[in-house]
Every structure is written in structure tokens, then in C-alpha cells.
Amino acid sequence: MPAFLNRVANFDWTTGVISPLTVILMEVFWIYPWLVWSREMFSFNYPYTPLNLGSLIFLIGVPFLVSRFLQGSRKSLRWIKLAIVMVTILIVLRVEYGGGISLFSGQWFIYLGRLIRDSFTIFQPVIPAMVVAIYLSWRGIRMGYSNLFFTDIYRSFLLGMTALILLIIVWTTSMGTGTIENLTSTVGLQVAGFFFFGLIALALGNLQSIRQRMIRDKAAPLSNRRWVIILFGIIGGIVVLAGGVASIFSPGFITMITQAIGYFFQALTRVIHYVLIPLEYLAGGLVYVVQWLLSLIRGATPPKPYEPPDFFDPGELEALEYQPVSVDIVLILKWVFFAIIVIAVIYLLFKSLSRLRFTREAAEVEEISESLWSWPGFIEDLFMFFHSLFDRWRPKRKKLLQVSSAPGWYTENDIQNIKNIREIYRHLLWDASEHGIHHRSYETPYEFAGRLGITLPDGSVPMNELTDIYVNVRYGEINAGDTKSEQANSLWKTLRRLILGLKKTR
Amino acid sequence: MADGLDEITLLKDEVSSTRRVGNESISRIIGNYWLFTFAVLLIISLLTKQTPLLLISMLFFFTGGVARLWDRYCLSRIEYRRRLRPNRAFIGDEVYLEIELTNRKPLPLPWVRIDDELPLEIELLKGRTSPSHREKRMFLNDFLSLGWYHRITRRYPLRCTQRGLFHFGPTSIRSGDIFGIFSREMETFKMNYLMVYPKIVSLEKLGIPSKQAFGEIRTRQHIFEDPVLTLGIRDYQTGDSLKRIHWKATARHGKLQTKIFEPTTTTDMSIFLDVRTIKPSLWGSRPDLFELAIIAAASISSYGISAGYRTGLYVNQRKQIPDVPIRIPPGQHKDQLMQILEALAQVLPFETMPIDRLVRNESQNLAWGSTMVVITAMPTDALLSTLFNMRKGGRRVVLILIGGTRTAVSGESLTVYNIREDIPWRDMETLPITGV
Secondary structure, three states: OHHHHHHHHOOOHHHHHHHHHHHHHHHHHHHHHHHHHHHHHHOOOOOOOOOOHHHHHHHHHHHHHHHHHOOOOOHHHHHHHHHHHHHHHHHHHHHHOOOOOOOOOOHHHHHHHHHHHHOOOOOOOHHHHHHHHHHHHHHHHHHHHOOOOHHHHHHHHHHHHHHHHHHHHHHHHHHOHHHHHHHHHHHHHHHHHHHHHHHHHHHHHHHHHHHHHHOOOOOOOOOOHHHHHHHHHHHHHHHHHHHHHHHHOOHHHHHHHHHHHHHHHHHHHHHHHHHHHHHHHHHHHHHHHHHHHHHHHHOOOOOOOOOOOOOOOHHHHHHHHHOOOOHHHHHHHHHHHHHHHHHHHHHHHHHHHHHHHHHHHHHOOEEEEEEOOOHHHHHHHHHHHHHHHHHOOOOOOHHHHOOOOOOOOOOHHHHOOOOOHHHHHHHHHHHHHHOOOOOOOOOOHHHHHHHHHHHOHHHHHHHHHHHHHHHHHHOOOOOOOHHHHHHHHHHHHHHHHHHHOOOOOO | OHHHHHHHHHHOOOEOOOEEEOOHHHHHHHHHOHHHHHHHHHHHHHHHOOHHHHHHHHHHHHHHHHHHHHHHHOOOOEEEEEEEEOOEEEOOOEEEEEEEEEEOOOOOEEEEEEEEEEEOOEEEOOOEEEEOOOOOEEEEEEEEEEOOOEEEEEEEEEEEOOOEEEEEOOEEEEEEOOOOOOEEEEEEOOOEEEEEEOOOOOHHHHOOOOOOOOOOOHHHOOOOEEEEEEEEEEEOOOOOOHHHEOHHHHHHHOOOEEEEEEEOOOOEEEEEEOOOOOOOOOOOOOHHHHHHHHHHHHHHHHHHHHOOOEEEEEEEEEOOOOOOEEEEEEEOOOOHHHHHHHHHHOOOOOOOOOHHHHHHHHHOOOOOOOEEEEEEOOOOHHHHHHHHHHHHOOOEEEEEEEEOOOOOOOOOOOEEEEEEOOOOHHHOOOOOOOOO
């Protein structure tokens, strides 16, 4: 038992669960819109898609687990696996296409056969359901056998993206542009979901590939908290940003998103209401006890016996009993299910990472983490970035930079990618002088570097390196190569940011 | 020596330009056809008024854009630093290797892989390594994730299990976008050096009686004079060497004046270490004998300095940094022992000249009363002949045989000590440095 617990505790959830789960969800989210299309295209005799999202996940998940955990080359094992996969497909079809027949009745097989036979005259949803079930089972088996390396996931991602593009084209050509809003409201979120899970799967696959190339140790840490924050920040940002841009062009899409959010909050309000009912009982009871105690003290008549709030309101119950389940509620349920999966993925990821963090603290090397963040530095970097972006379209002033004399001043445009080390050093002196650290005529470069290091402790290391490069060029008359120039430029930019953080003296 | 090491560290501080690495076929689609694919999808979506297609095109655009942003900037404004604390140690000591990576830009780095080349002879107590394609080297693999404006320092404990001068580096740093579409690599050629000194053990444990093993200091007092320290002058007497005449004083007095030097109370001990451990004309070495010879040299040097000898070292080998012959004249400076130990730390088992020739050459520069201690595992006839001649000429010569298998050495005229091959020097404790 302890060995089992130890295995569970050391299980790599990120590799073993989350990564396959994201790949499964990616596959599901490009297949599901095709089923929606088949529903719209063939006008089936009932309003649901041939298979729902849960069935799709089940169809791909079970074969994946079977082929991942029942590995072996024995023939009997193969037959067992095949049988499990077949049973999975039949279970899904039985649940989706029950036809009002009792659960374990053999009549259902006759019903299924009739549905298939009828498809030759009127196309039945069971046909796309069976095709998709077989395809997903095959994908599940393939995924179970593969290591889910980056290239496999990347191929699946490209396939899914192509399939989605194709679907939209097929949808438009088969049903005309009149169904745009319908298409948007039905597959818009699936597209977003496909990209969300697809990109997470790609990122996880990438990380796994790096780790496996680097070390063959299974106990190696896969990721850490910072990595996860970056991962969700970037991918969430991409999906939200793209959705936002797309919604500008589609009022229907906005309506759909706001509706989905509205449904979610309505459901949440109701859940909170039900959660609060026991508290209502408790509060009522407490009030009654207090009143009763007060009446005892005052000698007054006791209060009326406590009547708890009526939870089962007959009118409401009646309404609930006879109200048919609307399509909206089904949609809400689907998205709640989707949200639960997303939350579960995030929760498991954090849980596994926090476990890794604690085990690493005990076993790994000492690590010191420091933040170098400052607002002036950040703003300066933003300015530099946008300048470098816009500089592409500005007339070049490189010729001016070839002048060897020391500049009395310079503009922001002059400072990008200076290759001359002596010029870099002159710019540095200028910046330092502007901010109160004047170079004295009798000072050697190293003395000046030391003095600058006292004022800017963070800059002492890059300053020393830059000084070394400058001294070699200036006094050693060594022709610095491109590498040194790039290095000097990079060092200077770092120093410049630090110097500009000082108060200007003139 | 310390300055020499640091100087070389700076001179080799080179950083390569970044280059794109990784899966080209994958990066080609998003790398080369990214904007084209986006434009096609965008145009189709606008023409057909398909919002989902617009959404796909936007998602594709942002994904590609984000990947390219990292591709371009992931390795810019990255600072990598490697430190050894301390960078000098004795065998068995623990030192720390510090690896510091700084990201001085607003773009966080989801992953950074650092492959640092280390010597295989050093035992890494924590951390993960992988084999290197180079001989006696390994890679220390680091995998980091850096936020914006963020610095991470990792400290790896190392144990010095072998004597030598070990270099750390070069290093390759690789990073890229979070999706693995692009990755870039750069190399830093900056080297750090760790010097591991040989063990110093007591002479008794080596089988050498330390009491007056290398000549008596007390009996030789006032026999020798220090030509650097002039006590005064006196009138010339017949037999005075012309070298001792003070010509300026002679000119002033109008008659010959002779310098009087202060008598010296110390004697010199020059240690000659032969790095050859197998027969001449053969190429190779016997590592145990070689290390034992170095330990003997270090221990005798330590003893000599603490006993008041002006001790020097001569090895028929060249230093690694800087590339000069190992030749430390006798001295009693406080850093003398450290200089000798640093030289011994760098000794390799390949001779640059036969030991007998080295002894002949250097003996000309030695003070007359100095003791010559020759340590060898392979006493050739030429060496023995040279030492006999030195002895006959009045010099005090001590021969220390490592392995002690040779019996042809006559102990009548030379002082000979044997250090047995099976001495468990690895288990012996290093003595604290004295006389420094």
C-alpha cells in the first residue's frame, strides 16, 4: 500500500493526465462542429447533434486509456482491447440512441439495425455518429501508443485547423451565407476551444520534448509555476484577443458570448441561492432561539413556533415538473461541463506543479530568484521597442553615426544598433553626465567605472564589462568584431536604462 | 597567478551571435508562410462574411505573431554569468558553482535551456548532467523559466576529487517561444577556472624522516652571506673576490674597498620534480606514481618553508596558464608555498625535457649551499650520474624515489629516500598550511 501511495504521489500528472487531456479536447473541439454541420445539413428528425461533447470525450478517452495502460504484444490482449473499444462505441450509441427501449433489452440492437437500414432512404444521425465513433476510437488508440511528442501534436493541430477551415467553407457552400449567424453561434466557441486546448497541448508537448532531449530522467521537473502563469497568460490572451477582434465584425458573436456569460451567471446565482438555503434555516432558527430566550427573561408569551422557509414551493415545483428541458438549458449544461473541464485542467496542473515545487525544494539545488522590475525601466523599454518598430519606416540616419567626433547631444533615433564601441562609450559618458555622474578628465576608464558602480550598484557588472571592451579597443587598438560590438551595444542599453532611472541634473 | 587567471577569463569572454535552431519543417509553415496564410484566411473570411473563419485567421495571426516575437527577442538582453566560489581548493573540499541568468526585458521566457560544459573529474553533488562528445567533459543541464526583469541564480555544490586546473565552459543557451515553433541558441565562450591543489601530508607518512632530512640549518649558520644585504666596507685583503670590491667607495677613498655582506641564517632547498613515471622513450604515465610524486613535492615544500628553508620548485614541464616553464626560484616570501602549490596543481604527466638536463641547467643558478631535492619515479642513469657529479662537487643532494623499486642507487654518496607505491595517500588528511 505505501508503494502504491508513493507511486500516486510521484505520478507526473502533467505528462500522464493533463497533456493527453488537452490533446483529446483539441481533437474533440474540431470534430464536434462537423457533427453540428451534419445536423444542420441533413435536417435530422430530432434537434440534437449526432453525438454530444461528453460522448466524444468518452469515445476518444477510453481507447486512449486502454492502449496506454494495457500494453503488450499478446494476441489475446489485442482482442481484449478491441472488445473494450467496441463496447465503448456501443455504450455511447446506446445512450445517445436509446429509442425509449429499456436499458438492457436486446430489442435495442434491432432498433439500431433499423436505423441503419433506414439511412438508405432518409439519412439518419446514427451514421455520422458511427463514423465519428470509429474515427475517434482509432485516434484514441493511436494516441495511447504514441508518446505524444511535439511533432505528433503539431500534426494533429494542423489537421484540426485545416478541418475547421474546410468546415466553414463547406458550410457556406452547402447552406449559403444565410446561415452565418447560426454558424457563428454554434461553432464560434468550439473554434476558440480548439485553439485554447490545441495551444496548451503544443506548449506542453514542446516542454516535454525539451525535457526528454535534455535529460532521460523520469523524475525531472516538467515545469514550474512561472511557466504555467506564462502559458495561461499567453494562450488565454491570444484566444480573448482574437475573439475580441472577431466579435467586432460579428454582432451575432457578441450576442452569443454575452448570452453564454449571462446563462453562466444566472446558473451561478441559482446555485448560490440553493447554497444559501441552509444558512437561511440556521439564521431563522437562531432568531427564534433568541426571541424565546428574551421572552423567558421578560416573562412574556413565547414566540410562535419556528416555521422554516418552504424550500419546495408547490408553484415552483409544478413549473419545474412540467417545464420541458429547453435547448438553452442544454446549452448551459454543455458549457458548464466545458467550464468544469477547463477548471479541472487548471486545478490539476497547479496541483502537480505545487507538488513538484515542494519535492524540488528538498532535492534540488539552491535557487535564488530576484525581480529586477521597475516602472521607469519598463516605460523606457516600451519606448525603445516602439521606436525600433517605427524606425523601419523612417529615413535612415546611419550615415550620421559614422562621424567619429563626440556628440554634444544625441536623439533617441541615433542610439539604435551603434556598432562603434568608442561611440557607445561616448554616449555612455554623455548619459552619465546628464544624470550627475560627470567624467573627470584625469580619471581612467576603470576609475570612472568604479565611481559609476557606487552610484548604480546594479550597473557595476555591465559597466566593468563595457569598460574592458572599450579599453581593449581604445588603448589596445584591437579591432573589435561584430560580436563584441553587439555585446557592447547590449551592455550599454542595460546601463542606459539604469542611468535614465536616475534624476536628471540639467 | 591569481591575476593571470582572471586576465585569461576576461580575454576569452566571447559571446556568439544567436542562431535559429530546431525543427525547420515545423517553423517553416508559421515562420515563412505565416503572414501569407493569415492574409488568405482574412480575405476569404471578409469576402464570405464568415466570422468563424475570421476568428481562425485572428487566432492564427496572434499565435504566429507571439511565436515570432519570442523568436526575435528571446535571447536579447540576456545576461549569463558563471562563478566558482572559491576558485581554489584542496582535494576533498567542496566549492560552489553559481550560475546566474538575467532577463532584462519585459518579455518573459517560458523556457531557457542551459548546457554548461564541466570537467568530468569534478564531482557534481546536485544537479543533472549528460555526457559530452568531448573527452573528460560533461554537460550540466539547467532548465529555467524566467519572468520579465527577472534573475535566477542557482548554486551547485561540487566536490574536488582530483588535483588539477579545470576549466568550466563554454556554455550554450537556448530559448524560444512557448509552442516550440521557433528556438534560438547562442554560445558563451567565457571560461572559469578551478584550481585544485595537491594534498599536503606529513613526511613521516611518506616514509621520510623529517628531522634534518634535507641538511642542518643550525650548523650552517653564518657560513653563507646574503649578497643583497651589504653590511659595510673594509680595506681590500689579498684573496678577496673582485666581485666584492665596492668601486665607488674605492674611488672615494683612493684605495681598494671590499663589501661586507650580512651573514644569512637560512639555506636554500630546491625541489626538482620529474614528471616521467615510465621508462624513457615510452609515451604514457602511471597516474598513481605521478600523483604520489606531486604530493611528495607539495609536502616537502610545505615542510621546507615551515622549517625555515628558502624553498623553490623546478619541474620538467610547462604551466598551463601562462604557458611558461615551471621554475620557482627559492624564496621565503609568504606567498611562496601558494605559488608552488599552484604550479603543482597544473602539472601534467608529459615532460618537456629530461630531468637530468633540467637539474644541470638550473644548478648553475642555485646558491652554493642549497640543498637539491630530486623527486623521481624513474631514476635514469643520466640523472644518477648528474646527481653524483653534483655531490662530488660539494652540493648536498637528496634523491626521493617514488615507488622505490630501484636498487641500483647507492646510498653511500647520495641521501636516498623511498616512498612506497602502496601508500594510501587518497585516505590521508591534508595538513593545514603552515609557514605562510
